[in-house]
Amino acid sequence: MTEGTPALRLSGIVKTFPGVRALDDVSFDVMPGEVHALLGENGAGKSTLMKVLAGIHQPNEGDIFIEEQKVVMRSPLDAKAKGVVLIHQELSLAEELSAAENIYLGELPTKSFGRVDWATLHEKSGAILERLKCSFGPRTIVGDLSIANMQMVEIARALTVDAKAVIFDEPTASLTDAEKVVLFDIIRDLKARGVGIVYISHRMDEIFTISDRISVLRDGSYRGTLMTAVTNEEEVTKLMIGRSLDLTRNVQPAEMGDVAIAVQGLSCGKMFQDISFEVRTGEVLGFYGLVGAGRTEIAETLFGLRTPSAGQILIDGEVVKINSPMDAIRMGISLVPESRKEQGLVLGMNCKDNMTLPQVGDLTAGPFVSDGAEIAIFDQYRDKLAIKTPGWREKVGNLSGGNQQKIVIGKWLSMRPRVLIVDEPTRGIDVGSKSEIHALIRDLAKQGYAVIVISSEMPEVLQVSDRIVAMFHGRLMRIFSSQEVTEDSLVQAISGLNTDRVA
Amino acid sequence: MATITRSTITNVLAKQGILIAFVLFIIGFGLANSRFLAVDNVLGVIRSSAILGVIALGVTFVVISGNLDLSVGSMMSFSTIVVLDLHDKLGPLMAIPAMFALTMCLGAFIGFLVGYLKLNSLIVTLGMLSAIHGLTLTWSGGKNMDIADKQGTWFGIFGRGDVLGIPVPILFFALLAIVLSILLARTPFGRKVYAVGGNGTAATFSGIPRARIVFLSYVISSFCVACAGLLQASRSLGSQNTVGQGLELEVLAAVILGGASLLGGAGTVFKTVIGVLILGFIQNGLLLVGLAFYVQYVVTWVIIILAVWLDIAAKRGRFLSPIA
Incomplete structure (x- = not known):
């Protein structure tokens, strides 16, 4: 050839x-x-x-x-x-x-x-x-x-x-x-x-x-x-x-705490119907399904961007109404959105400003934004997430995809949320950064965050999740534990072949 | 070495192109005509640019938030007529706050339509340009508005007075520029204006109330228009219904000349001030050189296009580009 x-x-x-x-x-x-x-x-x-x-x-x-x-x-x-x-x-x-x-x-x-x-x-x-x-x-x-x-x-x-x-x-x-x-x-x-x-x-x-x-x-x-x-x-x-990569796929069983967020019979028009699940602190719940299965829409509903037509959301056991992202943030829910460039970042802004955007109103000295407080947060999460950037003044648009994604993750971690939703965490990101972000997600769960990961890549879901929700056409088909899940059963569930619903 | 020098120059040009153009321009005209840089001429130019400038400060917020405001000229006519009319009816002390309240109601209405109802700002403010003109004519009955007792009122101090030899309109412009510059550059609100204009979707996904930010940017714009109306009315103590006609495009030109992006997310109050001064000095310089005022319209336009093109070319790093 x-x-x-x-x-x-x-x-x-x-x-x-x-x-x-x-x-x-x-x-x-x-x-x-x-x-x-x-x-x-x-x-x-x-x-x-x-x-x-x-x-x-x-x-x-x-x-x-x-x-x-x-x-x-x-x-x-x-x-x-x-x-x-x-x-x-x-x-x-x-x-x-x-x-x-x-x-x-x-x-x-x-x-x-x-x-x-x-x-x-x-x-x-x-x-x-x-x-x-x-x-x-x-x-x-x-x-x-x-x-x-x-x-x-x-x-x-x-x-x-x-x-x-x-x-x-x-x-x-x-x-x-x-x-x-x-x-x-x-x-x-x-x-x-x-x-x-x-x-x-x-x-x-x-x-x-x-x-x-x-x-x-x-x-x-x-x-x-x-x-x-x-x-x-x-x-x-x-x-x-330029170095070898650790491709481990085994997930150690997480030490789970109380239920951080629970969803009961949640529906949103034609997007998704009758969805029930719960996520505990210290747990990673994966959502797997085809494009258009309603996974992103569930995340957007939890983040106050969509209004559910039925069902309820419970945080720490109490029913809550989430009408806007402001409400969601107040209740400790954060969303790292699907599209980094369109939804996650203001590309023309610098790294620091992007990272502190949701909380800039609180980082003040008198009526003014406190540069010192902002830079302190930026430095802390740059080190914690190993973000490679020449400095906080760098426009976020000049960073690589992996580092951009880390800025978005840092933005939400610095808000100290209880529930972190990550939609397609590694889309368009190179292999090296990918495994770093997977390790990070596992680590966040260990630190006591309740994490929801939505992904269209099966290896990713298998690698990071403690339990996996399989979705098909807006319906929750089955929730697998990481011990019982196999690639075959997962593929069947998201193709609508397996209609036994086990919740 | 050669590449480093070139890229450094491109970089400086991209960031400070407008400022450099401004300095070169001042030097050029200063050499061509000695009167150009005389203190009284400089103060005269700034003074006559102050009204345009005050409006441009407000429009800067609207443009950075990713919208347009074409209603400002017509809105300034409204403010001017209203404050002159109320001056004789309520007295100047009451007329001024009443005019500010009415003008800012207009701004709030536009802000509501563009921010909360998410209507296209071009359509809304173009419509308001004509609607507010109708409102002004209705208020005045189509007649010119004059203060009855021009000698007996203190109302003229805003437009005609001076402090330590500096005309009040210049002080007004400078003070407002400083306050708004701090608001935009140093406060959480300012940061949110940039975020909403830079990427509205990402701002929403960061929990920023996009509609409220857009709404407030129009309220700020209308506040500045009210200030401009006050200066205008106070300077002339009488006015036609069309005093602000056409101002919206000059204002927009100044803001863009200053380097604010029409797409939103970029620009500063300081740069807008530079844009306003460039426009003012160009017109003054051409006048001193002896060009007829109708030639000025054309030359002004050419200079604006040139400035914007140089700005974009420097950002792209090349002069002609097949892709934006």
Whole structure:
């Protein structure tokens, strides 16, 4: 597979930004019909390399070859015309337009006087969607599609040209397990047609499922390439973070205290119905289910962002009404939300201001904010959570994903909550920070917090939880203890296959 | 070495670009015309910028919280007419608080619509621009408003008086700038204004009452408008119904020129003051150079666009960018 002419080859690429050497002499190639995975922690240079490949950035030094012909890619459209297509991590679709229009956006077929040739458009895009085994037609408005189907449209875009290389950037970030299977089929199909695939992901299991070779970047430079067939996770991880990683999965039984929060028959319209559970101090309760199963909505209800239509919430045995996040905070409930950038942080603000935001009204000397009190809190939690930042003045937007997440966690820990809800604690975070955050969650429970963890990643749920709630379509299917749970039974429960409800 | 120097320059430009432009501009005009930097000319410029400036201070809060206020010009006409009318009916001592109360009710109403009902601020304040104008005309019956006894009242001290040789409007502007600067930069409320404008969703998820913060920013804006109305009425002791017409765009220009982001979350009171002064000195400088006032409209606009573009270019680190 690694002999012959590479579909795409980079040689000695250097890319600098003011003050940063983002890529330092990186070489990389992908053969026709090969899946070449690109791995690295956040900030290792993956996105920059990908942007160079797709013509978004121009390298300062180094050459790019397509089928050994030296090329210069001036723009993404230019790159596409030359046969290199990037499928973005964040979808870049026009939601008001149809699937067909999105697929040919910027290159709509036209008739005389620049009129759109709808017949050809629908025919051609229909054929592509069919090839991808999509369940929707070319006329469907993209905004009405699920995230997974939107991703299909994004992939369909790549297929409008005779692509020589397709770059997937974290393609499974918002896909369910079933949708992943479909995506992998498509990748294998592309592979069979002799397309070179560059696959960027954080998820080790996926990379081992789909790739032929794995290349690793660290701190902007190339660290080596491994053959997937003869390597293992430890070897890759070691290359990636420069040290070996402890992959323990066993959870020690927690020392539990009293029930901190209990929920009885809680419903919220169509979002979720008749949910009952309790969390004790010192316990981690995991919530596992498919995207859209109602897990995030439960968290938002407990945090006062949604009003329940039925049922009650008890804190320390007393029924409470939580009408706003202010109420929730007062009652000692904190939420580390699902989307760090949209819900967790004000990216333009500095680290300290973000961390003290919920309590800034209390950190005062007279009518003024006390810098001293704020910095004391920031320093304390920076040390406690090992947050890597040049200082409290640094804009939070400049930190890596893992450190950003720690700022959000620090923000809530510094409020000394009783109940900490963490929604997707490690989404989009590199492997090194991931295990740190898992250890942190276990540690918080040990310190006597009642912790609720919502996750779409099974290893994560298994690794941190004392008990696991399986949800399906807004219903609580079953609560497993960590001793009895198996991967099979969990998958069955969240797919609605197991209807015996054991609460 | 070369890259370090370049990135340092870009950095300084990005942070202090407007201030540097301002200094260069002052030096340039100062060399071109010796009268430009004379004390009386400088005081004259600041004095005539004070009304615009006072309003811009309030609009800074609204803009940082992520909204717009296009109603301020029309609202200032309202304040001016109302305080002049009530001056003769209630006496100046009662007229001033009554006018402040009425103006701030308007601000509170806008704040309610934008903050609590979450209506688009552009639509709401554009509508209020016209609605308040109608209100003003209804109040005055369409006639100009004049104080009957212009010699016998102390009401003129705000617009016409001076303390130790410094005109009162300048002191007023300076004092308000200091107070509001402290409010924005040093208090929990100020921090929340930045958070709401920087990322409203994240602010909500941090337990910040977003609606209340937006509401209060409009109340502050209307308070500043009332101050401006007071200065205007006190200076002229009589007024047309359209005295504040068009001011909203000049105010917005000053705030943006100062570097506040129209998207919210960025800007400071100090920078707005700089923006106001730049605008004032540009117009004065062009006048001294001898350009007709209608040329000034165009030149002012060009300078604003230039300043904003340089600001954005410095932040991006390049002059033309295919992506924002």
